[in-house]
Amino acid sequence: AGKSKVDESVLDDLEEILVSSDVGVTTTIKIIDRIEARVAKDKYLGTDELNLILREEIAGLLSESENGELESLELPEGKKPYVIMVVGVNGVGKTTTIGKLAKQYKLKGKKVILGAGDTFRAAAVDQLQIWADRVGVPIVKQKMGSDPASVAFDTVQSAVKQDADVVILDTAGRLHNKVNLMNELTKIKRVMQKVTPNVPDEVLLVLDGSTGQNAFEQAKQFTAATEVTALAITKLDGTAKGGVVIGISDQFKIPVKYIGVGEGVDDLQIFNKYEFVDSFFSNK
């Protein structure tokens, strides 16, 4: 039989690259198995072809949202206000991502309202207020320590009254293994639905790009509590690669929608799976 150029050492290198990008052992093995299967069929593969196959196989595992560009950030018909609830563990970049998203919707001429649903973390409301001022959108807030579900209710109600297009609700960071705090998210959803049914339209789970395999458990638990509909991966402006989302997106069938690439208001991009995969192989 003809010998393929994809030998053991090439696959070992590939394993190292994937694992070092936080793809995780299980998903890495899955990818390598797929590549081996294809190589067994198409023999005499060179490096170029291998790279192509690799991109295809990894991309095949990633669900991606339909929008190619931020400019095409379309809102679905008949959903007004379109309510986005933003969730995630502590410090991943929820509030910052909300500021960036608000700007994108505003640029599209949408009427945006922010809801200060983090009433717990020190100065969380002040932080969101600064983002609201920076972008030039209104914010609905209550005192620190008040019930976040009540803030959510107020925000959606006020959006309905003002005929706003988009509501983006901030929530306090919480670790997914804290049952009470996860139940609180479920309650926030339920209370919002008293204003208008079927909200939130989008539950955006924010993952820190430097997080390792624990992101799996985050995705699992937040999905159980809130039916996550989309992912945002932040802090990809550093050296971390965020590869864990490949397995997450594959297993939970949740699309990655946005990536965060900085602390500025414009540092948000629509996720592109090919660029994402290519970044594993660049030495940034």
Place this chain on the structure above:
Amino acid sequence: MFDSLSDKLDKAFHVLKGHGQITEVNVAETLKEVRRALVDADVNFKTAKEFTNIVKEKALGQNVLKSLKPNQLMVKIVKDELTEMMGGDAEGIDLSGNPSVILMSGLQGSGKTTFSGKLANFLKTKKTKKPLLVACDVYRPAAIDQLHVVGEQIGVEVFSNKEEKNPVAIAEAAIAHAKQNGHNVVILDTAGRLAVDEVMMNEISDIYKAVQPQETLFVVDAMTGQDAVNTAKAFNNVLDFDGVILTKLDGDTRGGAAISIKSVVNKPIKFIGTGEKMDAIDVFYPSRMADRILGM
């Protein structure tokens, strides 16, 4: 998702059974499982490789028949080695200065501001110190307000200056203020920064040079993955920090980053963060951490 190391080794150990000794050949499969278990726990890929080589040396030639289950022997070797790697003298915090200056550093969102408060509270209540918290983060929206809220919660004074945009000047003014007002510890909270951000790394290097802290701490999220080594190395190159703070250990992350960081910079892990509240701080226990990483 996660099997404990013992579960994994049970699967791999059929290779070893029936052999009296652990040999180069029969241990290979097992070591591969150890390496994968470590990587699954977020130990850096290279660190895990180096680690399993050490374990191999220790394991080779050990008599398996003596112990009832060979995998238990292997797990013990792995655990002891991990514990030893993360151990070493935890010297505590250097409070010899007057005032003692403690500089916080780390990536965005790792928990610096929260830990600054926890440490101030710890030093105040457990070590009868009079700390001063200093707001050197001039970038993050409401960072200064956040530190003020934290200071209020624990009854510790916060030094800030919203007009001043240079953190070096703020730090220097704060130290002068501390001297005048009898604060014997000064804790400098700084902005989060990426190791690849040259301007920001120069900034914290300038703070470090100007104030010559007794103690520079690198605050890192316990959920960090493979990149922990890059970040720790880069911060250590610039700051030669004295210790590591591992935060958010109240989650269910394995926390393998602890080993990776220890192995690349060889600095002690001094405290851990175990919650959002001001009393959620603990000293670091290497053997507990080893259990956690191995899922035991």
